[in-house]
Amino acid sequence: MRFKAFLRIQLHQLIVRWRWLLPLPVMGFLSYLLSNAIIIRNPPAFLSQSGATNMVNSWDALFTGFGNAYYMVFVIANLFLLLVCDSLPESAIGQLAVFRLGSRKSWWAGKSLSMLIAAFIYTLAGMVLLLGLTSLRLGFSWEWSKFGWSGDTILVPALFLQSSSPLATALVLFGMDVLGFWALGMLMQVVTLLTRRYLLGYLTALFVLIGSMGISGSLVNVADGLKLFPAIRNLVMTFYPYPFREVAMGWSYVYWGICLTALYLLGYILSRRQNYYSKEQ
Amino acid sequence: MDLLNEQSSVVQTHNLSKSFGKHEVLKHIDFTLPRGVIYGICGSNGIGKSVFLRILSGLILPDQGEVVVFGKNVGKETEFAPATGILIDSPGFLLANSGKRNLQLLASVSGKVTPDRIIRAIRQVGLDPEDRRPVSTYSTGMRQRLGLAQAIMEDPDLLILDEPTNGLDFEGQKEIYSYLVELRAQGKTILITSHSRDELRILCDKIFILSRGKLDQISASESES
Numbered sequence: 001m002r003f004k005a006f007l008r009i010q011l012h013q014l015i016v017r018w019r020w021l022l023p024l025p026v027m028g029f030l031s032y033l034l035s036n037a038i039i040i041r042n043p044p045a046f047l048s049q050s051g052a053t054n055m056v057n058s059w060d061a062l063f064t065g066f067g068n069a070y071y072m073v074f075v076i077a078n079l080f081l082l083l084v085c086d087s088l089p090e091s092a093i094g095q096l097a098v099f100r101l102g103s104r105k106s107w108w109a110g111k112s113l114s115m116l117i118a119a120f121i122y123t124l125a126g127m128v129l130l131l132g133l134t135s136l137r138l139g140f141s142w143e144w145s146k147f148g149w150s151g152d153t154i155l156v157p158a159l160f161l162q163s164s165s166p167l168a169t170a171l172v173l174f175g176m177d178v179l180g181f182w183a184l185g186m187l188m189q190v191v192t193l194l195t196r197r198y199l200l201g202y203l204t205a206l207f208v209l210i211g212s213m214g215i216s217g218s219l220v221n222v223a224d225g226l227k228l229f230p231a232i233r234n235l236v237m238t239f240y241p242y243p244f245r246e247v248a249m250g251w252s253y254v255y256w257g258i259c260l261t262a263l264y265l266l267g268y269i270l271s272r273r274q275n276y277y278s279k280e281q
Numbered sequence: 282m283d284l285l286n287e288q289s290s291v292v293q294t295h296n297l298s299k300s301f302g303k304h305e306v307l308k309h310i311d312f313t314l315p316r317g318v319i320y321g322i323c324g325s326n327g328i329g330k331s332v333f334l335r336i337l338s339g340l341i342l343p344d345q346g347e348v349v350v351f352g353k354n355v356g357k358e359t360e361f362a363p364a365t366g367i368l369i370d371s372p373g374f375l376l377a378n379s380g381k382r383n384l385q386l387l388a389s390v391s392g393k394v395t396p397d398r399i400i401r402a403i404r405q406v407g408l409d410p411e412d413r414r415p416v417s418t419y420s421t422g423m424r425q426r427l428g429l430a431q432a433i434m435e436d437p438d439l440l441i442l443d444e445p446t447n448g449l450d451f452e453g454q455k456e457i458y459s460y461l462v463e464l465r466a467q468g469k470t471i472l473i474t475s476h477s478r479d480e481l482r483i484l485c486d487k488i489f490i491l492s493r494g495k496l497d498q499i500s501a502s503e504s505e506s
Contacts, residue, residue: 005389012375092373093383095340096431099361100391276340278331278370 003106009097010114014087015121026079027126030071031133034061038138042147057145059166060154061134062127066173067155069216069232069240073209077235080122080181081188084115085202088192095276108271111189112264119181123174131170142167155238157245172249173237179256180235184209186263193270196277216240228255289352291316291439291470292337292362297346298494299332306332308494309346314439319461319471321481323499324491330474333491334369334441337472338362350439366437368445372428376417380427381410384434393435402434403427407456421448429457433464440464440471446480458484 038056065071088111090098098107131140144161148154160169187208188201195201212230216239219227224247227233232240234252239245292314299307306329314320324330335341337348339361348355350362374383381403388394403410406426416424425448432440440461446454461471461484475481478499481488488499 002390002392005386005392009375009386009390016375016377092370093375093387095369096367096372096387097390099338099340099367100387102359102361104360273342275342276335278335 002101003110006097006101006106006110007113009093010110011117013091013094014084014114014118019083022079022083023122023126023129026075027129028133030065030075031061031130034065034130035134035137038064038147041153054139054141054143054145056138056147057141057143058131058135058138059141059170060145060147061138062131062170063148063154063156063166063173063237065130066127066177067236067238069213069236072235073213073232076126076177077181077184077209078206080119081184081202081205083122084118084185085188086198087111087115087118087185088189088198088201089196090276092278098276104271104274105268107274108264108267112186112267115185115189116178116182119178119185123177123181127170127174155236155243157237160237169237176237176249176252176256177235179253179260180231183256183259183263184231186260186267190263190267190270193267193274213240224251228252289316290314291351292472293349294337295347295349297333297336297343297348299329299336299341299343299345305494307336307343307496310494310496312489312496314470314472316470317465317468318486319465319473319484321485321488322472322474322491322496323476323478323481323488324474326476328491329494330476330491331370331443333496334367334443334472334474338365338367338369338441340367340369362439362441364437365439365441366432366435367441368428368432369441369443371421371447372424372431374416374424374427377415379413380408380416380419380423380430381412383416383427384431387431388434391435398436399434402430405433405460406430407453422450422453425449426453426457438469440469440473442471442473444475445473446475454480 038060042056066076101107142165144166148156149161156169184205188198188205191204192198192201208231212232216230216232219230220242227239227247228251234255237245237249290313292312294310294312297307297310298305310333322330322333332341336343337350339355339359342356351364353359353363355362374380375386381399384399384403388399400410406429408423408426408430416427419427425445429445432442446457449457465471473481473485478488489496490499
């Protein structure tokens with residue numbers, strides 16, 4: 001009960017902020033870009049050919065958006081990191097709450113859990129917004145579109161097209177991204193714990209993401225474990241920069257699980273010596 | 282045994298030191314705060330008064346030395362000072378919520394406060410518990426009062442107050458002082474800081490000055506100068 005109350009204060013400070021309206025224009029702009037790109041590849045004349053229905057739909061935009069490594073790193077993940085980058089330094093009311101909670105370990109658990117909830121809300125809101133906004137131009141269907149079936153163009157491994165519905169596939173991607181954003185947020189918090197500078201935390205997480213894009217390019221003929229090493233390959237479904245995926249999606253969950261366990265334990269150890277300074281110090 | 286407890290000190294520090302980089306803020310401080318008194322600490326801004334209070338409360342861990350509050354070693358036996366109410370720096374709250382709602386949230390973290398007690402604490406500092414305006418509309422003085430209300434709402438035996446009259450007008454200061462004196466009469470122990478020696482002289486049983494990392498008691502003649 002006490003921890004729940006503490007978590008409520010943490011979430012209030014983390015999420016009830018004007019900056020959390022930013023995903024609206026950002027996802028709006030992304031939806032516009034993706035809809036245009038899909039329509040350009042599938043000209044209206046072609047779409048209306050022989051009365052073909054479901055030539056394209058909003059799932060195409062969702063998977064293309066959340067599957068594109070550049071969009072993921074520079075827009076989607078980056079925006080999440082910006083939204084939560086100052087979550088670790090404790091505000092005045094946060095310090096009063098920690099003092100009453102009476103435990104730095106519980107404080108760290110609260111920070112970690114609030115990051116998970118923030119990642120969940122952000123990913124859900126981002127996907128629903130993108131799906132909803134693009135459906136205005138591309139239409140909506142519970143089935144794969146013909147454009148989706150055309151191969152790797154929507155950045156979904158072929159296996160999913162054959163054996164899963166778009167919703168089930170989106171849920172797999174959703175899980176990967178929630179875990180990934182949570183882990184990146186935790187990385188940011190651990191670096192902030194170490195350095196007391198949240199800007200360094202943010203830059204480290206961003207560096208890991210951008211760096212993973214560079215590493216990805218050289219990892220083809222290597223062991224499966226190494227193929228999964230770059231973080232970006234566990235945020236999108238294909239093996240960036242290649243349009244295929246050689247390792248089962250479940251391993252990306254394992255990857256984030258290992259990262260989260262390590263980061264939680266590291267933060268747990270560091271938090272035992274955590275000092276709560278005033279903002280000026 | 283009870284007599285012993287009555288006479289025992291509420292706060293004791295031994296050889297307490299804290300540095301930030303090469304800057305030694307506190308140097309080997311030994312300090313004792315007996316039960317039922319108001320002690321004041323003065324010193325210029327940025328000298329380390331807040332750091333000292335934060336260390337006593339457990340929010341900052343010292344580099345060296347120990348802090349014992351109500352017989353518990355803070356940082357070893359307990360992470361934060363027990364049975365203590367704190368007001369450190371400018372009190373910050375959730376600005377979109379009312380003062381009462383903020384206190385209710387904090388009270389649910391401590392799990393020790395009844396709704397009646399929250400209302401009483403708000404009244405005791407001169408605020409209206411029925412005021413539903415968000416804290417963002419409060420003046421600095423009102424926020425300071427609300428900060429004091431959160432410090433007293435759990436009815437703590439020790440109050441650690443960092444410049445509690447900041448932002449209050451003269452009348453407001455007098456109200457807070459008379460309330461603190463009332464608390465002392467009830468047997469509560471209070472440690473208060475201010476950059477104004479005159480302010481402390483009105484209220485405190487003893488005044489200490491923090492300067493160059495050392496905490497020294499000021500004699501009566503000095504405190505009147």
